[in-house]
Amino acid sequence: ADDRVQAITLTGSELAGSKVAESSGRHLKKTVLELGGSDPFIVLSDADVDAAAACGALARNQNGGQSCIAAKRFIVLETVADKFMAALTRHVEDLRTGDPEDPATDVGPLARSDLREKLEDQVERSVRAGARVVTGGTRLSRKGYFYAPTILTDLSRDAPVLKEETFGPVAPIIRVKDLQSAVALANDTHFGLGASLWTRDMSLAREIARELETGMVFVNGMVASDPRLPFGGVKRSGYGRELSDFGIREFTNIKTVSLANSVSKA
Template sequence: MTLATINPTTGATEVLVKRHDRVETLERIDEADVAARKLRSTTFEQRARWMHAAADILTDQAEGLGELITVEMGKPIQQSVAEVHKSAKAMRFYADHAEEFLAEVPLEDPAVVGASRAWTCYESLGVVLAVMPWNYPIWQVVRFAAPALMAGNAGLLKHASNVPQAALFFDTLFERAGFPGGSFRTLLIGGSEVADVLSDPRVKAVTLTGSEAAGRSVASIAGDNIKKSVLELGGSDPFIVMPSADIASAAVTAVRARISNNGQSCIAGKRFIVHTDVYEEFAEAFVAHMSALVVGDPLDPSVDVGPLATRGGRDDLMELVDDAVAKGAEVLVGGYVPEGDGFFYAPTILAGLDGSMRVVQEETFGPVASLYRAESAEDALRIANQTSFGLSSSVWSTEPEEQSWFLRNLDAGAVFINGMTVSYQELPFGGIKRSGYGRELAADGIREFCNLKTVWKA
């Protein structure tokens, strides 16, 4: 059995990689278990030194690694290289701040609990499994690996099957940087084998970024085994534009938010909800900017939008658009598969949407934007909150009271005001409703996979 790198630009198979069999998988779990015990006895200073070395490797190999990403999943080359640099920055962030984030917290007046001293401390759990997606094949792994390793855990990576070369890169990265052998191991296995790995008593917890269906499955397995899980699932983020907004800036940012990573981002703006007073002005600019995008070979730096990562993903997106059009939606631009090889889809804007259309409730994972007209702020909020997702959101308004009202009432893990949603290592990231639970990044992210221990001393 093999895993394949299928170049989404051409549809051709580039590389075949042999899967790990059951024996190899168990050996890797054992290596991680041994490494976890070693890591627990290391200091923050040691781990920080190794993490900085891993970041240096990423930086030194950014161009080549960026090209590998583009060939495996199709994002424009400049975005691929930027992803590598962003990942290195996150490594350095956790190397420099992990000790501070996991510092003991003393009870100011221990006498109230009858103690001479009382405090809380954070301890590593052991081996943590990460089930990661293909859309940010370096960044998604690093935002788990950096805090997990700095906390003293070992990691196992089950990466998406269509990015096996990125997965193999991580199999040796941290060991090359100085971490004990086995501290981070890749498992080249299929999705059906995750249950056995997560059920192994040596694996203490799991984090997953992926689809709602995958999250439901992994959460169920973790629950059956009474193990901690963190889920970052789908999103259908609202991008709300009110009359006081800078419309020109909002329209430019809306395009960037929708087509970044070829539109394959959980936190991308997907539903553009515009107040009726500025709807026509925004729609005209939005269509003009989307129409001007260059679609083509993502290795060409002049290209704005490359292919979708897989043929299946492209076909799923096409079905959503076709369903909406068949039920009366208006295509303002795009709405078709370009001629030629690869898994391309034209940048698209749909308007005239109603609840009978799948695109209203389902996530559009590709360069397709849904445009809504809102009659009021209350109507905009209603549209924004009508999906089952709640990852992030964006509000464009210059009125402080209006900003505060949306901030309080949007069902989302984050609200970005007059800007597009971006994940930063300094800020916690995660969602509510069917977008998942738990948080990645910042101090909250490193604490997710630690035991918060209370200590009482007479």
């Protein structure tokens, strides 16, 4: 409400974003909102499966899985699903959990007790709905709010770990029969921040990127923040862009000055 504030940018939850947008609208001030995500990690039949699995383990578990752009849903074509599952499981089980200040640590604790409890509840409800735990699936007995890096499979389409944002080291793997099913499932969320797509066919990658309802698509790599690239989402993941020249323009007022040539000649 302060007249000195000209615009607002927020990185946070859907609820926080809606409250900020409501207040900003009341005061007619521009906002840029970077909110939650349920990013799909899509592995096609021609993908480098080993490279995808190694990247997927990092993309899901970086910062203890507490990242809006972490890979949240692994959507894999049936033809490579078994190979990908085995490779991802191996990479996830190789991750070291421990003190985040220790350079050897790969996965640290969750930030708060309530966040771990919410993640546990999401996993437990998904298991009750038919999901199978491949690895992990439990808290760790040590100081701090640790939860074991987890992989789930055999999920129903309405499983909580698919329909809700999971903010922790839990990777659900969903098998699909064809490309159309993969795209449809990727878009079956009210979030739309980023997507990671794995294929050797760059022409096909461009086509799929146009169909994915996300603000960002990274082909054969994890979704990342790069100051050279515009960063932001669509749908309930927010609006506007950070970084790059697009981010600068978000908080630049465009002024039009038209000068009519009214000087008369002597």
